[in-house]
Structures are given as C-alpha cells and as structure tokens.
Amino acid sequence: MLLCINSSVRDEGSRSRLLVDQFSAAWRDHHPGEAIAWRDVGKNPPSHPSADYITANYTSPEKRTREMVAVLEESDQLIDEIFSATHLVFGVPMYNFCVPSMLKAYIDNLVRIGRTFRVMPDGGFEGLLSGKKMVVIVAKGAIYAKGTSMESFDHVEPYMRTVFGFMGVVDMQFVAADGMDFGDEEYRDISFAKAGYELKKIVERWQLER
Ligand SMILES: Cc1cc2nc3c(=O)[nH]c(=O)nc-3n(C[C@H](O)[C@H](O)[C@H](O)COP(=O)(O)O)c2cc1C
Numbered sequence: 001m002l003l004c005i006n007s008s009v010r011d012e013g014s015r016s017r018l019l020v021d022q023f024s025a026a027w028r029d030h031h032p033g034e035a036i037a038w039r040d041v042g043k044n045p046p047s048h049p050s051a052d053y054i055t056a057n058y059t060s061p062e063k064r065t066r067e068m069v070a071v072l073e074e075s076d077q078l079i080d081e082i083f084s085a086t087h088l089v090f091g092v093p094m095y096n097f098c099v100p101s102m103l104k105a106y107i108d109n110l111v112r113i114g115r116t117f118r119v120m121p122d123g124g125f126e127g128l129l130s131g132k133k134m135v136v137i138v139a140k141g142a143i144y145a146k147g148t149s150m151e152s153f154d155h156v157e158p159y160m161r162t163v164f165g166f167m168g169v170v171d172m173q174f175v176a177a178d179g180m181d182f183g184d185e186e187y188r189d190i191s192f193a194k195a196g197y198e199l200k201k202i203v204e205r206w207q208l209e210r
Pocket residue numbers: 008009010013014015016017092093094095096097098139140141142143180181
C-alpha cells in the first residue's frame with residue numbers, strides 16, 4: 001500500500017500537493033487496483049505531545065492505565081497506519097527553512113519507544129520501521145542549489161533523513177521543486193516539471209524493484 005502524506009496548509013496553488021497527486025496517479029497506473037491511503041496533516045494536524053502523553057509513552061504497556069492508553073490512541077493509529085504501508089510519499093512545503101510544524105507534530109506522534117524504535121542492550125538504538133521505500137517531495141519558495149550560500153539554510157532534508165533514518169527507513173529519496181516563489185518564471189516551470197519527471201522515474205524504478 002502507498003501512503004500519501006500531505007502537509008501544506010494550502011489547498012489551492014499547493015505545489016507539493018500537485019506533485020503528490022502526480023506521483024499517486026503514476027503509481028495507480030503501475031499498480032491498478034492497489035490501495036492508496038491518504039493522510040493530510042496540513043489540514044488535520046495531529047496533537048502536539050503533552051505531559052500526559054510523555055508519561056504514558058514511557059510507562060510500560062502492561063502498566064498503562066485506561067487514561068494512558070487513551071492518550072496514546074491517536075499516536076497508535078498513526079503508527080499502525082504507517083506500518084501498514086510499504087511505500088511512503090510525503091508532500092512537504094518548506095516553512096522557515098524546515099518542515100511545517102504540523103508535519104513535526106505528526107512525526108512527534110510517530111517516534112515512539114517500543115513501537116518505531118527500541119533501545120538495544122548496548123544503549124544503541126534500532127529503528128523498527130524498516131523495509132519501506134520513501135520519497136519526500138519538497139516545495140521551496142527560494143533556490144537552494146548546491147554550492148550556493150542558501151544550501152546550508154535547507155533543514156528539511158537533513159531533518160527528514162535523520163528522524164526517519166532513526167526509525168529505520170533506509171530507502172529514502174528527495175525530490176525538490178525549488179524557486180517556486182522567488183525564482184524567475186522559467187526557472188519555476190522547469191524546476192516543477194523536473195520534479196514531476198523525477199517522480200515518474202521513481203515510480204518506474206520502484207516497479208522494477210518489486
Ligand atoms: C509560513 C511559510 C514559510 C515559508 N518559509 C519558506 C522558507 O523558509 N524558505 C523558502 O524557500 N520558502 C518558504 N516559503 C515558501 C514555500 O516553501 C513555497 O511557497 C512552497 O511552494 C509551499 O508549498 P506548497 O506550494 O505545497 O504550499 C514559506 C511559505 C510559508 C507559507
């Protein structure tokens with residue numbers, strides 16, 4: 001199953017949503033009849049962590065009260081959903097050089113001891129979300145080309161790589177549509193079209209790797 005996770009607050013005019021749509025349409029062409037699930041954290045942001053959530057999370061499952069179980073329910077559902085997917089596509093608008101806070105809240109619900117990672121006897125960590133293929137589509141207003149002074153401002157990819165890598169996702173690709181607001185019109189059109197082309201190629205590659 002493909003799980004599409006959108007995180008733009010915009011509906012109309014959202015480039016990340018358009019690219020996720022292109023990706024899911026290409027996926028559907030290659031996998032007719034296969035389920036596609038949708039999660040919209042831009043429009044329906046998950047809860048932020050609370051003190052009760054943290055207490056419940058760090059109480060071992062057999063000792064949790066009914067209230068603790070209830071407090072973890074939303075997180076459990078989001079984790080069950082991501083576990084049920086084999087392929088993940090994220091639509092991410094860059095907000096202030098990182099991911100939108102709604103996507104951060106979603107991720108805060110996913111990173112759970114005993115569910116998406118565990119502590120090893122030697123104190124190291126093991127991610128439990130292994131075996132999934134993931135693509136992150138990032139729409140950015142400005143241009144963050146390698147070798148320019150803007151390159152180091154882009155915290156979307158390093159953050160997503162770190163946190164999903166921590167949870168055990170190894171197969172992760174990034175496709176950027178940059179210059180969406182500040183590049184000239186020609187750059188914008190080429191950047192968007194190039195992102196769409198790269199996504200089509202990823203769907204084809206994933207098909208071959210099955
Ligand atoms: C709150 C907010 C913060 C933004 N911050 C940045 C930023 O730090 N760098 C950047 O290049 N673009 C920034 N942008 C522009 C968006 O990344 C760009 O418009 C992108 O296309 C948004 O994704 P969407 O089209 O899917 O909504 C910001 C936009 C908003 C609304």
